[in-house]
Amino acid sequence: MECIEYEIKHAIEHMMETNYPRKKLWDMDSKVPELIRGIRAGDDAVVIGKKVINMEGPYPLKLGSKTALIHTSCDVVAMGAKPLYAMDAIQAQNEEEIKMAVDGLKKQSIGLNIPIVGGNTQTEKELKSCVSVVVFGELICDKVITDGGAQAGDTIIMLGHPVEGDIGGRVQKAKNKFDTFLKILENDVEVHACKDASRGGWLCNILEMLAKAKKGIRINAIPYPRATRYLGTYLVCMDEDNLNDAINIAIDNRCPIIPFGKITEERTFKIGNKEYISEEKMNNIIKEFPYKY
Template structure:
């Protein structure tokens, strides 16, 4: 399998039309309908977690639900991922996850037991307890949603909306994994790591925040590498030029996937970051110590366009002033 079997325009189209990207477009309408009026709320929509002032600290509050397709494919993995994605949201902001609560609707005891096993394993591995929640034991469907609470010093937070023109765009991913057997769009590295290893990887983001090494950051979620970067640029009101040959990836031949497929995958541990050039070596060194590959893949600019480039070919994935970006927040002028 060749790394670039598609043109840049074909890759851009595949990212724009991918369900993991398209499902985010409803967020903008919800944001416009919900009005926040609280001096304690420092940040909310567009960030991985809401930021609530609590003295010199910030409480970080986030929630995530699991795609029904994943629940149907593998209830155990759905339970594991329900915990994993929430921990990623807190880590992406430089926070320390404290505890979680869940809302569980179920129609089948077999599914219930498998989901709980997955949740328990992830909770144990990352050391973040599930302390309560709500159960619908007689629902006509099975769904798991989790909310998480985290904490960080206010002056150590990593936001999504603070990228600046001239910043370098970095990707940090644990490439030591596998395509998950139950979901071909999930890259699983976390279950292959020890508790000490995954906690160390999460801890890198806390150190980066404390040392103020990045200008912005976000976890790589369902929209994949480019889609998640698009969300960061959208709320920052910026654009970027991204070089496809700089994006780290596993052995595509070995794992029987294409490069375009890799760009859409949800990684077991992955973040997209922006940083000043003088901080790049320090950041990549920190991730390297914890088994993650981090490197520069492009540069932030004021264009309002996310452009992918390979050799002499380029294509615009998102034009935030025209097509609304990923979340359709309408933040770009």
């Protein structure tokens, strides 16, 4: 595992990147009466009524052709919603790049059963080639799964395969995780929080979950050795009493599930018996975060 102190420093810096736009747009939430989760929450997606919407990108065009729809859908499912359809925006240099992007997005769309129903494609020569995707979903239950709902005593698990490889492999791994997580919710397993271990890796995303929940953690296993690598897995917090039910569902779906820590009331970050973030430092992180729950 990398030097954990350096990775924690990197993770905290990454967490603060969206502070300015969030503060600047803070009052926008009040303009949408049906809004449940918006700019103030800073969650994985936006929730309006039962609709869950997420936008990601711009991705470099080659990467986006392999993963843009997968990654964008991931945050919709994390909040407890089934993705329904998507739109894309493609900037390419020529017809060959357009074909690469569209062919890759179509493979993702068919594999995940998320139709792409519209969007925009352009070839502005002075712009870099990239792609963005927006996914629209709908909650499968009345409850929204937030990334800041962890409770003291919760077990935290990593769910799913790291999403990597060719398009087919990425789609299969992502769909396996989506189906398993939604099945957990459909079977009334109470989940308190969920977040995608995306950019910043499991370490950064755990820290963000803790800052929003105003809690700490004691980690007793390492779910993946590279703490800040993009994984595409889920970080899920639930009561320990519900863990066996979640494990049984994951086994039935042949989906990896790794319990690796406990959420604590004490606002510290510990791995084993070593404290990496003190209560004072964690309180400062919480204070600097502009989120409102």
